[in-house]
Amino acid sequence: MARFIDELKRTHLCGDLREAHVDQEVVLFGWVQSRRDHGGCIFVDLRDKSGVVQVMFDPSIGQSFELGDASRSEWVLGVKGKVRDRGEMKNPRIPTGSIEVIALEATVFNKSETPPFAIEDNTETGEDKRLEYRYLDLRRPKLQKALIARSKMMSTTRQHFDQNGFIEVETPYLLKYTPGGARNFLVPSRHQPGSFYALAESPQLFKQLLMVAGYDRYFQIVKCFRDEDMRLDRQPEFTQIDVEMSFVNEDDIFGMIEGLLFKLFKNVLGMDLHEKYPSGHFPRMRWGESMRRFGNDKPDLRFGIEHIDLTELVTEHDGGGIPFFEPIAKKLKSGEYRKDLPEEIVKALVIPASGNFTRADGDKLEQYVKGMGAGGLARAKLGDDGSWTQSPLSKSVTDAMRVAINKACNAQPGDILCFQFGPVDKVHTIMANLRVHIAKKLGLIPEYGSGGRFELLWITDPPLFERDETSKRWAAAHHPFTRPHDACLDLLEKDPGKVLCHRYDVVLNGFEVGGGSIRLHDPSVQARVFKAIGISDEEAEQKFGFLLRALKLGAPPHGGIALGLDRLAMLLTEGEAIRDVIAFPKTQKGTDMMTGAPSPVNAEQLVELKIATLK
């Protein structure tokens, strides 16, 4: 029978003790945060998941002084003691600072080697080192708070969908491989050598089948696996809040998800989004408008610096004397490029004079955009009379063009105009990133984190197809089961690039935190979509046969959405990266710094699977 744990049960958490507990005897279990030795008395800050409290070991009180004297950082202690008021010696910087615990009796559950880094929030230790000792990193209050918040998000989610009549259904992770979308992790089959399962990149097809099966309202908090390259907000395995509903339109789904997000903000941050969105709804923006104003489909609305599309203006002026612009203007005028869907565009954005950008800053911006494949960053500073200075364009640009651009950009003296031109996607990528980059340089938003502002919106009505430049064909922009707008059905054959669809993303501070669509349940329209992207009946049957068959056996109209739980958690907890809200994340190359995964396996395992590796 051990004295502590068996006889002495924990009575309180360290961080919960307050003046109200004075004179109470308490039993605490925790880790030594720090130890201060005054020769006579010793102070130990004891930490558990709730916080820290000061324990005092006094040689004249109790029998535990020797233990306090010997203890070191991260030792695991049990302490029985009495809470007392600190009198004049209060520490206002910590929540428990007005009291302390006088140790009467204590035990060492476990000693600790000197940890490789200190367990404290403002750590300077590099992330790779912290990932190697992830269990130590997870002891830091910041990470504990993040994971607790994440847990709160999951319980809130389950509660929300439960209250709204949803059923949580688990779907398989080991799937039949279906082409398209993300690259899959493959899992070899032992029973059928040479065959492989694919790890689920999402439960997409299964949730649609659940609608066909009549479950009507499904959700799942589910792991997804994608063998693609990592980013700050991407991990090879991540968690989605996956939702599907029958007999609904976009408004129904938006309302359900808005309801969830309102609760998540309330329960995790204590923030009432009704103050910002009194209607209970987030603003909506069409995809086309988002691309025009921000260059991507996940605009950060916390700041301006919007894009100005100059393509039309430049065409009217035949390039306006600017050699870079002239070829594009010519092609648009001659009709080689369609005016409504040009292959190349000209865009500008304005760095306000208040930013005090120097030429050196401009050169750095140029380096930045070159890193994204830009040829350069043409720019011009506005003089008091509207002239362009510090610019290679200033000599050749016509006065009319210059005045027109200044007006279109609403540029003021001292402002700097930045230009990009060329293929649409490239210009958009570069300008969208440049916009955010400049906003950070100007301090309009912090390097990471919300800065206390949360801007949510829906992006709606994107094109159904996108141009695949390698095959020169149309491809499904999302997946081929997205329902086109009824008004666009005629265009499926005539002008696929102009077909809009019932797809939507929910965006928070420049991050896509969710996306979904209303699905196509009409087999005849489905056939036309396949045809538009060059998928034959046989091919469709082979790839998606089970779903297509199901859609012909009484499929209700349905649609859904999936929210990225990790990204949402990152944003709500002010994390720097998605890794901060995942207990055991992987590095950018997919390795686990702690366990060393992935690793080679021994030859017998490969023989059993009948797998040979290539050199």
Next chain:
RNA sequence: GGGGUGGUAGUUAAGCUGGUUAUAACGCAUGCCUGUCACGCAUGAGGCCGCGGGUUCGAGUCCCGUCCACCCCGCCA
């Protein structure tokens, strides 16, 4: 696949144009100290300068290659 940044005690960093014994702070160890809470004071230990090659009389420093981490493009809901 491509571009960028970084890698020096346990940790974080400094180390200039190549030069003799590679610095500092924190941490750690030992001793002193009964009111600290970033405790203080004294003493001390601690280094494959990521790895491999090259240039040189001499490389932490210059060159080439490579590995690792992070950020971005491509890719990816």
